[in-house]
Amino acid sequence: MSQAQTTSDAPAPPASTVWTEETSWIDRMPRPVAMLLLLAAFLLTWQAVYGMELVSRIILPSPLETAEDLVVVGRNLLSGDYMLAALWVTTQEVLWGFLIAVALGFLLGVLVGETAFGERAVMPYLVAINTMPKVAFAPLFVSWLGFGIASKVALAAFIAFFPVIVGTAAGLHAADANARMLFRTMGASRWQTLVQLKLPAGMPHFFSGLKNAAVLVVVGAVVGEFLGGGKGFGELIRVAAAQLDTPRVFSLIIYLSLLGLATFWVVAFIQRRFVFWHKETVAEGTLGQ
Amino acid sequence: MAASVAFDPATQARPRGRPVYELHGVSKTFTRRNVQALDKVDLLLTEGSFSAVIGPSGCGKSTLLKIMAGLLPPSEGSVVLEGKPVTGPRRDIGMMFQQATLFPWLTTIENIVLPIEIRDGKAAARAAYDKARSLLELVGLSGFERVYPNELSGGMAQRAAICRMLITEPAVLLLDEPFSALDELSRDFMNMEMQRICLERNATAFLVTHSIPEAVILSDVVHVMSARPGRFIESVAIDLPRPRTLDMMTGPRFGALVQRIRSHLDQGAFT
Numbered sequence: 001m002s003q004a005q006t007t008s009d010a011p012a013p014p015a016s017t018v019w020t021e022e023t024s025w026i027d028r029m030p031r032p033v034a035m036l037l038l039l040a041a042f043l044l045t046w047q048a049v050y051g052m053e054l055v056s057r058i059i060l061p062s063p064l065e066t067a068e069d070l071v072v073v074g075r076n077l078l079s080g081d082y083m084l085a086a087l088w089v090t091t092q093e094v095l096w097g098f099l100i101a102v103a104l105g106f107l108l109g110v111l112v113g114e115t116a117f118g119e120r121a122v123m124p125y126l127v128a129i130n131t132m133p134k135v136a137f138a139p140l141f142v143s144w145l146g147f148g149i150a151s152k153v154a155l156a157a158f159i160a161f162f163p164v165i166v167g168t169a170a171g172l173h174a175a176d177a178n179a180r181m182l183f184r185t186m187g188a189s190r191w192q193t194l195v196q197l198k199l200p201a202g203m204p205h206f207f208s209g210l211k212n213a214a215v216l217v218v219v220g221a222v223v224g225e226f227l228g229g230g231k232g233f234g235e236l237i238r239v240a241a242a243q244l245d246t247p248r249v250f251s252l253i254i255y256l257s258l259l260g261l262a263t264f265w266v267v268a269f270i271q272r273r274f275v276f277w278h279k280e281t282v283a284e285g286t287l288g289q
Numbered sequence: 290m291a292a293s294v295a296f297d298p299a300t301q302a303r304p305r306g307r308p309v310y311e312l313h314g315v316s317k318t319f320t321r322r323n324v325q326a327l328d329k330v331d332l333l334l335t336e337g338s339f340s341a342v343i344g345p346s347g348c349g350k351s352t353l354l355k356i357m358a359g360l361l362p363p364s365e366g367s368v369v370l371e372g373k374p375v376t377g378p379r380r381d382i383g384m385m386f387q388q389a390t391l392f393p394w395l396t397t398i399e400n401i402v403l404p405i406e407i408r409d410g411k412a413a414a415r416a417a418y419d420k421a422r423s424l425l426e427l428v429g430l431s432g433f434e435r436v437y438p439n440e441l442s443g444g445m446a447q448r449a450a451i452c453r454m455l456i457t458e459p460a461v462l463l464l465d466e467p468f469s470a471l472d473e474l475s476r477d478f479m480n481m482e483m484q485r486i487c488l489e490r491n492a493t494a495f496l497v498t499h500s501i502p503e504a505v506i507l508s509d510v511v512h513v514m515s516a517r518p519g520r521f522i523e524s525v526a527i528d529l530p531r532p533r534t535l536d537m538m539t540g541p542r543f544g545a546l547v548q549r550i551r552s553h554l555d556q557g558a559f560t
Contacts, residue, residue, distance in 0.1 A: 176388075178386045178390045179392070181360065182384070182386070182390050183407070184378055185358050185359075185360065185378050185382065185384045186378065187378040187379070187408060196403075196406075196407070200392070200394045277393035277394045278393070279439070
């Protein structure tokens with residue numbers, strides 16, 4: 001046989017076992033490429049729907065029309081015209097609403113998470129309030145606080161405060177039993193345990209509550225403007241929609257979403273600075289989620 | 290490391306020191322669940338001695354430790370540390386758990402001086418930095434002061450926890466399975482380190498463990514506990530010379546002691 005003819009007595013070496021692991025092309029795609037492709041696919045579909053007139057052109061503008069209007073609105077914003085004033089009004093509502101939601105949510109969250117009284121007696125009421133359709137309070141806020149920004153701030157804060165409570169309260173329960181026992185052996189007071197153990201340990205939960213609130217607060221401000229008038233971006237959208245100026249509605253919504261993204265990013269940025277020690281927080285991607 | 294330490298006959302015959310921690314007839318009944326966890330436990334820890342308690346799970350070891358740490362009042366009996374009854378957490382009690390329980394938002398050195406900060410405030414904690422550094426040197430963690438706990442390995446984290454326990458210079462060290470979450474190799478090594486540290490500082494230590502070899506290699510006395518209600522069935526004096534080495538774990542005397550303790554546990558576990 002053939003083996004007997006080889007000069008060496010050793011058996012033939014085995015076939016190579018070098019192999020490579022296959023990764024699908026869809027998982028290998030770099031992030032910017034993947035995101036741009038997805039955007040292109042979306043715009044093409046949009047254009048196709050528009051081109052085939054599947055929906056009336058009055059209702060659905062073309063991507064190009066929307067882009068043109070984005071430029072118009074952008075110019076108006078940059079030149080400091082009435083749209084910038086409107087954006088500033090909405091931004092103020094969002095900021096005040098967010099601050100109030102965070103302050104109120106944090107205090108109530110500490111009450112609920114730290115005291116048995118809060119957990120047993122206060123929490124059921126808070127849950128009940130949360131199940132109410134909060135938007136329905138908008139007319140009340142208008143009649144109490146007028147057509148200015150105060151009524152919108154109130155609605156924004158009202159819609160956004162619950163996730164902060166839940167985040168804070170859940171965070172206060174995040175410290176594990178050993179850590180609490182350690183604090184007890186060190187003779188820590190309740191206040192010291194709260195400030196030096198429970199609050200720091202709960203920061204990741206608190207910040208996920210803040211992120212939810214950052215998104216909800218923009219919703220609250222705009223809905224408040226829809227229902228209570230005023231001079232904000234929501235009012236611009238309402239007017240544009242009433243005039244069937246759909247490209248304008250689209251571009252206003254896109255600029256408004258930038259406001260939402262901005263608040264979200266600010267929270268995510270602060271989170272990464274403060275909660276640097278939390279693996280999941282640090283591992284979160286550049287979009288902050 | 291400790292295995293290379295020369296045999297020192299002076300430490301072999303350790304004199305019975307003065308009593309540090311005394312428990313007399315300590316019982317604990319949880320009335321709400323109607324469970325008797327401890328039944329008339331007597332315990333004496335002398336200065337510089339290392340004692341261990343071993344028993345089946347649920348035998349009341351943790352309850353005993355919590356009572357000794359001042360975290361739980363006994364139902365009956367007296368608990369006296371350094372002549373004063375224990376009526377709550379005290380700074381002369383140092384404690385260590387299975388998990389290092391370092392706080393990830395504090396650097397290693399901030400974690401170590403935390404007990405000082407809690408009791409005496411920030412200024413006192415800063416004043417204790419030098420002491421913390423010398424403790425880090427003692428456990429072989431020099432240069433890790435500014436490192437956050439996430440970057441420490443399991444063994445290193447437990448060393449830092451040892452420093453935190455020692456920073457207040459406690460009269461007694463309560464060790465709740467301190468190294469049982471580590472892998473076998475690190476665990477043996479850390480046990481030898483623990484012995485070195487305790488000998489160096491003449492510390493009085495009390496260890497709760499599930500591991501018979503660990504209890505035997507570290508202790509002067511091993512108390513064997515029965516299943517609920519927890520009672521000391523026998524206190525086995527460990528007459529192996531000090532400092533102990535890991536090599537002793539293969540010797541006949543070690544085997545005989547382990548065997549003796551195991552026989553109690555086998556009986557106790559099924560009655």
